Amino acid sequence: MFGGIGTFEMVAFGVLALMLFGSRLPEVARNLGGTYRGLKKNVDEFKREFQAVETYDPKPRNEKLIEESVVEESSAPKFELPPEDSQLADSSPMDSQSLSLHPEQDQKA
Numbered sequence: 770m771f772g773g774i775g776t777f778e779m780v781a782f783g784v785l786a787l788m789l790f791g792s793r794l795p796e797v798a799r800n801l802g803g804t805y806r807g808l809k810k811n812v813d814e815f816k817r818e819f820q821a822v823e824t825y826d827p828k829p830r831n832e833k834l835i836e837e838s839v840v841e842e843s844s845a846p847k848f849e850l851p852p853e854d855s856q857l858a859d860s861s862p863m864d865s866q867s868l869s870l871h872p873e874q875d876q877k878a
Contacts, residue, residue, distance in 0.1 A: 790797050 787794060
C-alpha cells in the first residue's frame with residue numbers, strides 16, 4: 770500500500786510518535802499538514818509559472834492598440850538635396866590645380 774511499508778512498520782511508527790509527542794501529537798500533525806500544504810502550493814505555483822513561460826506568445830493580441838500607439842512624425846525638417854544648377858557647376862571656385870596636394874610641384878611644371 771505505501772511502497773514497502775507493512776502493517777507492523779506503520780503500527781511501530783504510530784507508537785513511536787505517540788511516545789515522543791504524547792498529548793501534543795494533534796498539534797504536531799496539524800503543523801506537519803500545514804507545512805505540507807504550503808510546500809505543495811509553492812510547487813504548484815512554480816510549475817504554473819514555468820508553463821506560462823513555455824506558452825508565452827510575444828505577439829500582441831490586440832492590433833488596435835498597436836495602431837493607436839504609432840508615433841507621430843517628428844517636426845524636424847527633412848533633408849532635401851540642393852537643386853542641380855549648371856551655372857553653379859561652371860562658376861565653381863575649385864579647379865584641378867586647387868585640389869592638388871602639392872601646389873609647389875604644380876607651379877614648377
